[in-house]
Amino acid sequence: MTRALLPESDLFPKPLEQPLHHRSQATPLDYTVHLKGVTKVYPQTKFGLVDVNLRLKQGSFLFVTGPSGAGKTTLMKLIYGAERPDHGEVLVAGTNVGVLRGNRLSHLRRQLGVVFQDYKLIPRWTITENIAFVLKSQGIPRDEIERRLRPTLKLVGLQKRADCFPSQLSGGEQQRASIARAIVGSPKLLLADEPTGNLDQENALQVLSILKKLNNLGITVVITTHDMHLIQVAQAPVARIYNGRLHMVNADKTA
Amino acid sequence: MFKLWLTQLGYLGQETLRGLRRGGWMNWAAISTVTVLLFLFGISLQTSWQVSGLLNQMGSRLEISLYLESGVSGQVLRPTIEEYPEVTTVQVVPKEQAWKELLQDLGQTDIDGATEDLGQNPLVDELKVSVGSAALVPSLAEKLARVPGIEEVTYLDEALRNLIQINQGFSQLSIVVIGLLTLTAIAVITTTIRLIVISRQQEIEVMQLVGATRLWIYMPFILQGITFGIVGALVSWGFLSGTRRFIQHLLTEQPNFLQVVSDGIRLSTGQVILLPLILVGFGSLVGLVGSLFAVQRFALK
Numbered sequence: 001m002t003r004a005l006l007p008e009s010d011l012f013p014k015p016l017e018q019p020l021h022h023r024s025q026a027t028p029l030d031y032t033v034h035l036k037g038v039t040k041v042y043p044q045t046k047f048g049l050v051d052v053n054l055r056l057k058q059g060s061f062l063f064v065t066g067p068s069g070a071g072k073t074t075l076m077k078l079i080y081g082a083e084r085p086d087h088g089e090v091l092v093a094g095t096n097v098g099v100l101r102g103n104r105l106s107h108l109r110r111q112l113g114v115v116f117q118d119y120k121l122i123p124r125w126t127i128t129e130n131i132a133f134v135l136k137s138q139g140i141p142r143d144e145i146e147r148r149l150r151p152t153l154k155l156v157g158l159q160k161r162a163d164c165f166p167s168q169l170s171g172g173e174q175q176r177a178s179i180a181r182a183i184v185g186s187p188k189l190l191l192a193d194e195p196t197g198n199l200d201q202e203n204a205l206q207v208l209s210i211l212k213k214l215n216n217l218g219i220t221v222v223i224t225t226h227d228m229h230l231i232q233v234a235q236a237p238v239a240r241i242y243n244g245r246l247h248m249v250n251a252d253k254t255a
Numbered sequence: 256m257f258k259l260w261l262t263q264l265g266y267l268g269q270e271t272l273r274g275l276r277r278g279g280w281m282n283w284a285a286i287s288t289v290t291v292l293l294f295l296f297g298i299s300l301q302t303s304w305q306v307s308g309l310l311n312q313m314g315s316r317l318e319i320s321l322y323l324e325s326g327v328s329g330q331v332l333r334p335t336i337e338e339y340p341e342v343t344t345v346q347v348v349p350k351e352q353a354w355k356e357l358l359q360d361l362g363q364t365d366i367d368g369a370t371e372d373l374g375q376n377p378l379v380d381e382l383k384v385s386v387g388s389a390a391l392v393p394s395l396a397e398k399l400a401r402v403p404g405i406e407e408v409t410y411l412d413e414a415l416r417n418l419i420q421i422n423q424g425f426s427q428l429s430i431v432v433i434g435l436l437t438l439t440a441i442a443v444i445t446t447t448i449r450l451i452v453i454s455r456q457q458e459i460e461v462m463q464l465v466g467a468t469r470l471w472i473y474m475p476f477i478l479q480g481i482t483f484g485i486v487g488a489l490v491s492w493g494f495l496s497g498t499r500r501f502i503q504h505l506l507t508e509q510p511n512f513l514q515v516v517s518d519g520i521r522l523s524t525g526q527v528i529l530l531p532l533i534l535v536g537f538g539s540l541v542g543l544v545g546s547l548f549a550v551q552r553f554a555l556k
């Protein structure tokens with residue numbers, strides 16, 4: 001059933017592979033994620049994650065689940081540096097994200113792809129502009145951007161919506177646009193916050209297969225989800241956040 | 256590396272244009288404030304050049320005449336006068352020479368006869384003191400009047416003195432006005448750009464999240480501010496050249512006396528080239544400062 005939904009292999013954008021390979025030569029560091037005793041409490045709501053420990057090897061695939069308000073998005077924010085831990089360390093590729101600022105944080109974020117729960121597409125830009133922006137800000141030439149854009153759009157099935165504005169797209173299409181933006185820069189670590197939240201089951205499985213495919217290329221993938229069906233299909237390690245603590249659900253399978 | 260820079264510059268230019276398009280009428284508010292500022296600045300700069308041109312034309316009058324007490328020798332006093340730093344040269348006119356010239360002016364040819372008639376040469380030695388700058392003349396004259404052995408000090412005619420005074424008053428006033436206008440222009444640019452930054456806050460947040468550097472995010476705003484300055488400079492330069500032509504045209508149709516003035520206020524080639532450069536420089540600086548103020552609060556977060 002999943003197989004039928006997998007995109008054809010030639011659909012996968014070739015350009016994604018090359019820079020990935022390229023970069024791993026330039027920076028031999030493994031793109032691991034390592035949370036050491038991380039505690040984060042929001043003073044306004046007193047909500048907090050407590051003593052979270054998590055270790056992901058390069059190339060792993062992890063689901064993070066938990067009830068609404070459990071702190072899944074907060075965990076993601078800690079990893080991409082939008083929140084800083086009160087205690088403990090968040091290490092991404094060996095770098096302590098919690099103390100990064102300014103351009104060093106920007107450069108780290110370029111190595112990550114983030115699918116935001118609320119998409120964060122820029123309303124005044126077309127889908128193409130929204131996606132191309134990531135590459136533009138890295139100074140990648142226009143023809144190269146063109147070359148990467150088309151297969152990425154095709155991968156998420158949005159080639160016909162390329163010149164639409166986000167408001168002209170359905171929720172699911174916006175979600176796929178935000179996935180396209182997250183992967184167009186060939187990240188080494190992909191953080192997907194409820195990437196299938198607005199999709200029907202068929203589309204959700206298609207997104208899963210895209211993420212699996214990226215994972216097979218060596219990209220570390222972290223997905224938060226409520227969708228138990230998805231977790232069952234994916235056969236991947238699952239972590240659960242409950243009462244501010246993170247536990248591995250099927251510890252035997254985690255690395 | 257070079258190619259990367261070029262690509263990035265292209266993108267930055269595009270973003271700047273996008274920002275300008277989005278600014279709408281606020282752009283014009285900013286540009287017209289800068290234009291007014293630079294127009295007044297240009298006028299006062301041009302006027303001060305023209306006045307010093309006029310003064311140079313009357314350069315020979317930038318001179319103080321010292322009439323010595325009788326019996327005091329010009330040659331003896333000369334080194335004392337030369338010690339004043341404002342003084343550039345001192346020329347001695349011995350009374351004999353002055354006498355001769357005077358008599359010649361009067362049409363007398365028999366100099367010895369005339370001297371005999373009067374018993375002796377009634378004149379005194381004179382020192383002609385040249386001064387570096389017209390502005391220094393009055394104060395120097397006062398100081399020289401106190402030097403022993405000097406009977407009388409005269410300098411410049413009244414008109415020239417008034418001209419210098421007006422010029423000084425004018426430049427003080429224009430410094431104040433230009434200072435205030437500079438602050439206004441900076442404030443208007445800051446407000447304009449800050450409004451655009453705020454309206455794009457959401458975009459900026461996303462840009463930060465996908466790894467755009469601060470320079471990348473804020474550069475277009477700064478370029479936009481500089482653009483305001485440069486456009487304002489070009490427009491005001493157009494106005495300035497226009498008014499200058501017009502006035503010169505008026506003056507050439509006037510009687511002789513004013514034609515002399517018209518020559519005096521003509522700018523040198525160097526000044527004609529320098530004026531737009533100074534305007535563009537000053538304009539860009541105002542734009543840069545204005546836009547830096549606009550983004551600093553956000554950029555330093």
Ligand SMILES: Nc1ncnc2c1ncn2[C@@H]1O[C@H](COP(=O)(O)OP(=O)(O)OP(=O)(O)O)[C@@H](O)[C@H]1O
Nearest residue numbers: 042044045047067068069070071072073074075117
């Ligand atoms: N910036 C903030 N300031 C204060 N409290 C916050 C902030 N962000 C989140 N919280 C609180 O932290 C808790 C966890 O939020 P978070 O967004 O991480 O949940 P979640 O697991 O992603 O939930 P959902 O499944 O609904 O997306 C919530 O109770 C929320 O109210």
Ligand SMILES: [Mg+2]
Nearest residue numbers: 072073074117
């Ligand atoms: Mg969430």
